Amino acid sequence: MLLAVDAGNTNVVFAVHDGSEWRGSWRIATRADRTSDEYAVWLLALLQYSGLKPAEIDRCVIGTVVPAALYNLRRLAREWFDVEPLVARATVDWGFEIRVDRPQEVGADRLLNSLASHHHYKGPLVVIDFGTATTFDVVDADGAYLGGVIAPGINLSLEALHKAAARLPRIGIGRPQAVIGRDTVAAMQSGIYWGYVGLIEGIVGRIQAEHDAHLKVVATGGLAPLFAEGTTVIETIDPDITLEGLRLLAERNPAPTLVKSTPRDPV
Known part of the structure; x- marks a missing residue:
């Protein structure tokens, strides 16, 4: 299953797709200093309530407009779901041209x-x-x-x-x-x-x-x-x-190789 994370300026939305349909989505207020453990306590409880198991998550993709939030979202994927997240940025394969100056x-x-x-x-x-x-x-x-x-x-x-x-x-x-x-x-x-x-x-x-x-x-x-x-x-x-x-971006790109988090990992 795919864990999709949409981190906006106001809310972070987490959603799970099983390959056929979205099984659930949940949102939490965006806070750049929220730790991976705080996300995990909240998200794991919601997954369990929805009948989903963390071990079923084998892909993760993150899109964020809040750079400071990315570090702990990456740690969440690595430490609690044992997957390396694909991060949505201009350098990945979008399948289309980005015809702007920057x-x-x-x-x-x-x-x-x-x-x-x-x-x-x-x-x-x-x-x-x-x-x-x-x-x-x-x-x-x-x-x-x-x-x-x-x-x-x-x-x-x-x-x-x-x-x-x-x-x-x-x-x-x-x-x-x-x-x-x-x-x-x-x-x-x-x-x-x-x-x-x-x-x-x-x-x-x-x-x-x-x-x-x-x-x-x-x-x-x-x-x-x-x-x-x-x-x-x-x-x-x-x-x-x-x-x-x-979801479509994750389908287009290979899953990144897992990198184990350490306190000094760069974003």
Whole structure:
């Protein structure tokens, strides 16, 4: 079985695939100083609850945009599952070209989303990921990664608005009943929701104009269904696209040789 680890800025998602289907997925808050033993205590209990055994894990793949978290995630794979993890980075075999100026700077999540989206939906396409940042990634008809757009995430924008304006409260995101807010909270919700709908439609429209061809639009992330209600631009919602990218990347690349961890192992 494959253990896939998606370490984002907000959460780390662990999921197990048995070769046919995902058997379970679990998330924990991202903390760069969390040790491999802390991960193990939490994850092993969840595996047992799901009827899975650590000995059944024979592959591991890690994608992370938090470099400081990689060391202990690697130790987790080596010490508790006795496997060397494949790490998603620009130098592995993606099966497509990365047509940007500095491929090593592209976040692993963006490449993983592109890999899985092209595999499942073909191209050309745009992948929108509603995460800590809201990203738009463009994939050509042949699967090549062409670059994209990075904008502040919705929750990040809400927090910044609350902290920068003394009289504005901290609010949750939701689709307002009307564009014109009749009180402060409704006005803030409208600005965030319809403002981001405008962002989505505007950026996708400009990408379409530059590409000179129709691009399918795939969205992922927890807020994707909410924003899909407000626009016809989003054609497909796929909540597991990053995990699928990890699974496909593991299929394309050989399993690395196990390296036993020591306290002085480099990342």
